[in-house]
Amino acid sequence: GAGVSQTPSNKVTEKGKYVELRCDPISGHTALYWYRQSLGQGPEFLIYFQGTGAADDSGLPNDRFFAVRPEGSVSTLKIQRTERGDSAVYLCASSVRGGDRGGELFFGEGSRLTVL
Amino acid sequence: RKEVEQDPGPFNVPEGATVAFNCTYSNSASQSFFWYRQDCRKEPKLLMSVYSSGNEDGRFTAQLNRASQYISLLIRDSKLSDSATYLCVVIRNTDKLIFGTGTRLQVFP
Numbered sequence: 001g002a003g004v005s006q007t008p009s010n011k012v013t014e015k016g017k018y019v020e021l022r023c024d025p026i027s028g029h030t031a032l033y034w035y036r037q038s039l040g041q042g043p044e045f046l047i048y049f050q051g052t053g054a055a056d057d058s059g060l061p062n063d064r065f066f067a068v069r070p071e072g073s074v075s076t077l078k079i080q081r082t083e084r085g086d087s088a089v090y091l092c093a094s095s096v097r098g099g100d101r102g103g104e105l106f107f108g109e110g111s112r113l114t115v116l
Numbered sequence: 117r118k119e120v121e122q123d124p125g126p127f128n129v130p131e132g133a134t135v136a137f138n139c140t141y142s143n144s145a146s147q148s149f150f151w152y153r154q155d156c157r158k159e160p161k162l163l164m165s166v167y168s169s170g171n172e173d174g175r176f177t178a179q180l181n182r183a184s185q186y187i188s189l190l191i192r193d194s195k196l197s198d199s200a201t202y203l204c205v206v207i208r209n210t211d212k213l214i215f216g217t218g219t220r221l222q223v224f225p
Contacts, residue, residue, distance in 0.1 A: 031211065040124070042203050042215035043160065056212050091159060105213060107159035 004108035021077040025094030036088040120216040139204030148207040
């Protein structure tokens with residue numbers, strides 16, 4: 001389809017394991033965002049890419065979290081030594097240019113991460 | 117204090133009612149404002165932008181009060197299909213979108 005695609009849709013892992021979550025944005029969208037959302041909360045900003053570079057990574061909670069977008073398209077969010085508190089839905093969104101200049105963010109359906 | 121605050125609700129209203137939500141933001145440098153809608157276990161989707169002069173889209177009206185740092189969303193003639201969580205979104209000058217917790221609306225027959 002033409003929308004934002006995220007894989008896996010569900011991931012169950014054990015505490016201490018490494019996890020990768022993938023986001024395939026809408027073709028031609030230069031801006032890509034990662035958010036995470038816990039039950040009953042709004043999406044919490046993690047990181048924003050403009051092209052290949054991380055324009056703002058101030059939302060990454062600690063150095064266990066890392067994200068890349070090497071070719072300015074697909075992005076991978078990497079979580080090392082997962083903890084139970086990392087359990088959430090990880091949402092990816094893309095935009096034509098950027099939230100303010102491009103206006104609308106288009107979200108994927110999310111990757112639900114459960115850390116046991 | 118969170119940068120964007122909303123009453124989580126739920127707001128339970130009958131069909132046909134008018135309902136209003138407010139959202140306050142703490143950073144006066146905030147530049148752009150939006151309302152997103154999120155259905156249960158679905159991704160957020162843009163409902164409407166919020167302009168300084170206020171704007172209307174069918175049954176939905178959004179307003180911005182910069183002096184008091186709040187935005188509002190008014191829904192007239194509520195439909196069952198309006199049941200969802202409404203997320204207030206604020207952007208500063210860095211293109212980072214900050215979401216509120218969301219206000220849950222439940223419209224009943």
